[in-house]
Every structure is written in C-alpha cells, then in structure tokens.
Amino acid sequence: MSQDDRYTATRTAVRTAGIMLLFTVAFTAMMSLTYKATAPTIAASQQAEKMRLIDEILPRGSYDNDLLADFVRLGEVPELGLTRGGTAWRARRGGVPVAVVVEAVAPDGYAGRIQLAVAVTVDGRVSGVRVTAHGETPGLGDYIDPKKDRNRERPWIMQFTDKGVDDTPLARWRVGRDGGDFDYRIGATISARAVTEATGRALAWVLEHRDRLFAAPAGAEL
Amino acid sequence: MDWQRFRETSYNGLWKQNPGLVQLLGLCPILAISTTLVNAVSLGLATVLVMALANLAIAGLRNFIPYEIRIPVFILVIAALVTMVDLAFNAWFHELYLVLGIFIPLIVTNCIVLARVEAYAAKNDALTSTIDGVMMGLGLVWVLAVLGGLRELLGNGTLFAGIDMIFPSLSAIEVFGHDYAGFLVTVLPPGAFFTLGCLIAAFNWINGRLAARAARRPRPATPPPAEAESAAQG
Numbered sequence: 001m002s003q004d005d006r007y008t009a010t011r012t013a014v015r016t017a018g019i020m021l022l023f024t025v026a027f028t029a030m031m032s033l034t035y036k037a038t039a040p041t042i043a044a045s046q047q048a049e050k051m052r053l054i055d056e057i058l059p060r061g062s063y064d065n066d067l068l069a070d071f072v073r074l075g076e077v078p079e080l081g082l083t084r085g086g087t088a089w090r091a092r093r094g095g096v097p098v099a100v101v102v103e104a105v106a107p108d109g110y111a112g113r114i115q116l117a118v119a120v121t122v123d124g125r126v127s128g129v130r131v132t133a134h135g136e137t138p139g140l141g142d143y144i145d146p147k148k149d150r151n152r153e154r155p156w157i158m159q160f161t162d163k164g165v166d167d168t169p170l171a172r173w174r175v176g177r178d179g180g181d182f183d184y185r186i187g188a189t190i191s192a193r194a195v196t197e198a199t200g201r202a203l204a205w206v207l208e209h210r211d212r213l214f215a216a217p218a219g220a221e222l
Numbered sequence: 223m224d225w226q227r228f229r230e231t232s233y234n235g236l237w238k239q240n241p242g243l244v245q246l247l248g249l250c251p252i253l254a255i256s257t258t259l260v261n262a263v264s265l266g267l268a269t270v271l272v273m274a275l276a277n278l279a280i281a282g283l284r285n286f287i288p289y290e291i292r293i294p295v296f297i298l299v300i301a302a303l304v305t306m307v308d309l310a311f312n313a314w315f316h317e318l319y320l321v322l323g324i325f326i327p328l329i330v331t332n333c334i335v336l337a338r339v340e341a342y343a344a345k346n347d348a349l350t351s352t353i354d355g356v357m358m359g360l361g362l363v364w365v366l367a368v369l370g371g372l373r374e375l376l377g378n379g380t381l382f383a384g385i386d387m388i389f390p391s392l393s394a395i396e397v398f399g400h401d402y403a404g405f406l407v408t409v410l411p412p413g414a415f416f417t418l419g420c421l422i423a424a425f426n427w428i429n430g431r432l433a434a435r436a437a438r439r440p441r442p443a444t445p446p447p448a449e450a451e452s453a454a455q456g
C-alpha cells in the first residue's frame with residue numbers, strides 16, 4: 001500500500017471527522033461535569049440574590065412564610081409592562097396576607113426597558129421599589145438605581161417608600177414636571193418618569209388583583 | 223524553559239506585543255467593560271485564566287490535532303473552557319457575574335485568545351505556551367486596569383467602585399471628594415476610544431524615548447549575546 005492510498009479524500013474525511021467527534025465528546029463531557037458541579041451553588045446564589053433584593057424592599061420581620069417558594073407566575077400583563085411574563089411573590093404572616101412583590105417593567109426608559117421589583121402591602125402602600133436591570137446612561141440616568149445614586153443619605157428611589165393610594169392618588173404618580181408628586185433630577189427626566197409611572201401602574205394593578213393574587217395556589221399561573 | 227526565554231515571552235506579552243496597545247486585539251471587552259477599574263481587572267483576569275488554559279490545552283494536544291481541522295478544534299476547546307469559567311464565575315462570584323454578564327461568554331470571540339492559540343500554542347510546548355497565555359493576558363489586564371482606572375477617575379471621581387462585589391468589607395475611594403460633578407464622556411463608549419487613543423499615544427511616546435536613548439548610548443565593542451538580543455528587541 002503506497003503512501004497515496006492512505007490519504008484518499010474519503011479516508012481523510014472519515015479520519016478528521018472521527019477526531020473532531022472525539023474532541024467534541026471529550027470537551028462536552030468536561031462542560032457537563034462543570035455544570036453538574038456548579039449547578040447547586042448557582043441556584044443558591046440566585047436565590048440569595050433574589051432574597052437580598054426582596055429584603056431591601058420588604059422588611060424581613062413583616063412576614064413569616066417562605067416567600068421565594070410562595071409565588072405565582074404572571075403571563076402577559078400590559079399594566080405591569082410584562083410582555084414575556086414575570087413572577088409575583090406573596091408575603092404572609094401566620095397565613096394572613098401581608099404584601100406582594102411583583103416584577104414590573106417600565107418600557108419607556110431613555111435606553112429601553114427598565115426592570116423593576118415593586119413591593120406592595122395589602123393596605124395599598126408601596127413598601128419599596130428597586131431597579132433590577134436597566135440601560136440608562138451611566139452618571140446621568142442611572143440614579144434610579146440606589147447603588148449608583150450620588151445622594152447616599154436619601155436615594156431617589158426611596159421617595160416611593162410608604163406612599164399609598166390614599167395620600168397619593170394614581171393620577172399623581174408622575175414626576176413633578178408632569179404635575180405629579182415625585183422628584184426627578186434635572187437632565188434625566190425620562191428615566192425618573194418611566195420608573196415613577198411604572199411604579200404607579202404596578203401599585204394600581206396589585207390593588208385591583210389583590211384577592212386573586214393571594215388566593216391562587218403556589219406556583220400557579222395567574 | 224530557561225530564564226532568557228521566560229524574559230522574552232514576558233516582555234512580548236506585557237510590552238512589545240501588548241494585545242491592548244500593539245496588536246489591538248480584544249477591543250470588544252476593552253472598550254465595553256472598562257468603565258470602572260474593578261470591572262476591567264475582573265474581566266481581564268477571567269481572560270488571563272481562559273488564555274492560560276486554552277494555550278495549555280492546545281499545546282498539550284497539538285500533536286493530536288490534524289492541521290486541516292485545527293481551527294474548529296481550537297474554537298471548540300476555547301468555547302468549552304469559557305463555558306466552564308462562566309459557570310465558575312456564576313457559582314462563586316455571583317454579584318460580579320451579574321455585572322460582567324454577557325462579556326464572559328464573549329471571551330470566546332475575543333480574537334486575542336484564538337490568535338495566541340494559533341500563533342503560539344500550536345507550535346510550542348505546554349509550559350512555554352501557558353506562560354505566553356498568562357503574559358499576554360496580563361498585558362491586556364494592565365492596559366484594562368489603566369483604562370478602567372482613568373475612565374472611572376475622570377468620569378465618576380472614584381476608584382475601586384464595586385470592590386465590595388469581591389471583598390464585601392471594602393468600599394470605593396472618592397478621590398475628588400463627594401461633590402465631584404463627573405466628566406460623563408469618559409464613561410460613555412466614545413470615552414473608551416479617546417482614552418485608549420491617549421494610552422496608545424503615550425505608549426508610542428515612551429517607546430520613542432527608549433529607542434532614542436538606546437541609540438545615543440555608545441555600543442560596547444563585543445556585546446555579550448544575551449544583551450545583543452534584548453537590544454534588538456528594543
């Protein structure tokens with residue numbers, strides 16, 4: 001057998017394909033092993049991250065249920081800006097409803113969607129709001145995230161805390177420039193307007209659907 | 223590997239062939255993530271890890287990789303390694319992972335990784351290749367650090383913002399005091415180009431000065447071989 005016979009097109013193709021397959025199998029195996037090894041830690045980190053966020057907007061002592069496990073899935077809810085669905089977590093104390101934490105989206109930020117988590121108590125007050133993801137201009141519109149807010153003593157997002165429909169009717173959930181009750185910073189009205197109005201809409205939606213939200217079994221789709 | 227080879231590899235990676243300033247490879251992360259020092263260095267160190275692992279893996283396997291399909295195999299290996307680094311970051315540096323987000327998977331497309339694998343690791347032994355990967359990566363890290371540090375300092379007046387994501391007990395330094403108004407453009411994407419341009423200019427200026435000084439220095443009659451080589455590099 002000459003040297004040339006061993007290197008026909010078919011043989012070369014089969015040989016390289018075989019080697020490629022071996023490499024693929026070996027490295028896919030390594031990836032799945034890493035995935036298996038990290039999956040529990042990743043799940044725990046994600047839960048901890050969610051809990052840390054919820055602790056900022058809903059006092060830990062105000063409820064006693066396993067909040068993260070007591071959730072309902074939301075489908076497409078235009079009032080909350082949810083086009084791809086979201087989640088609502090229910091806080092109860094001794095089985096009695098205390099508050100709901102809902103995911104909401106302000107679709108009209110300066111740079112697209114601003115994702116929010118809004119906690120609303122059963123008596124119709126905003127317990128807290130946090131921005132969970134946004135693309136607002138660094139140093140200009142990103143004060144909506146308290147981590148980036150220069151005013152450390154009284155971050156902008158805190159002004160929603162404890163506001164309710166009884167002292168702030170829904171029509172006044174706007175920034176001052178639009179005739180509402182809420183502050184904004186000069187030069188970045190759009191970000192503030194988007195968050196303020198989305199928070200107002202979320203408050204209204206939760207109040208309207210409060211009983212349905214608490215009645216649904218855990219894990220159900222609303 | 224002897225000392226001379228190690229010095230040469232390090233000098234290439236850190237200065238002469240610096241990926242950020244000379245080869246201009248891997249600009250995507252350089253420009254996108256260098257808004258703060260902590261982000262820049264974190265992504266840089268993740269890249270160092272990937273480059274070292276990729277060079278080690280390819281150099282170790284180089285005799286088993288047919289020449290015709292080397293590029294798909296390289297990409298497969300790099301993609302697998304990046305996935306593993308991505309999962310590891312997600313598991314153990316979760317907050318940092320949320321910030322670096324899309325940029326860790328994007329290390330796959332960072333040309334500097336494939337460039338070093340193809341140009342170096344495919345032709346050299348495992349140890350030398352790993353050192354080349356580390357040094358090239360560190361060359362990128364220091365450029366990212368200077369770039370991120372400058373942009374953060376001028377843009378926000380702080381340094382080490384976000385350090386609490388890695389060391390929870392530390393916090394950022396407000397270099398220009400609490401009331402610094404900020405120079406926004408350096409934090410925005412155009413600022414990345416301006417700052418990188420200034421860095422390259424400074425780099426070329428320093429190299430010019432070094433070359434001029436080397437030319438002025440009288441040449442010894444019979445230079446020892448080691449020095450002759452490093453003079454040729456300068």
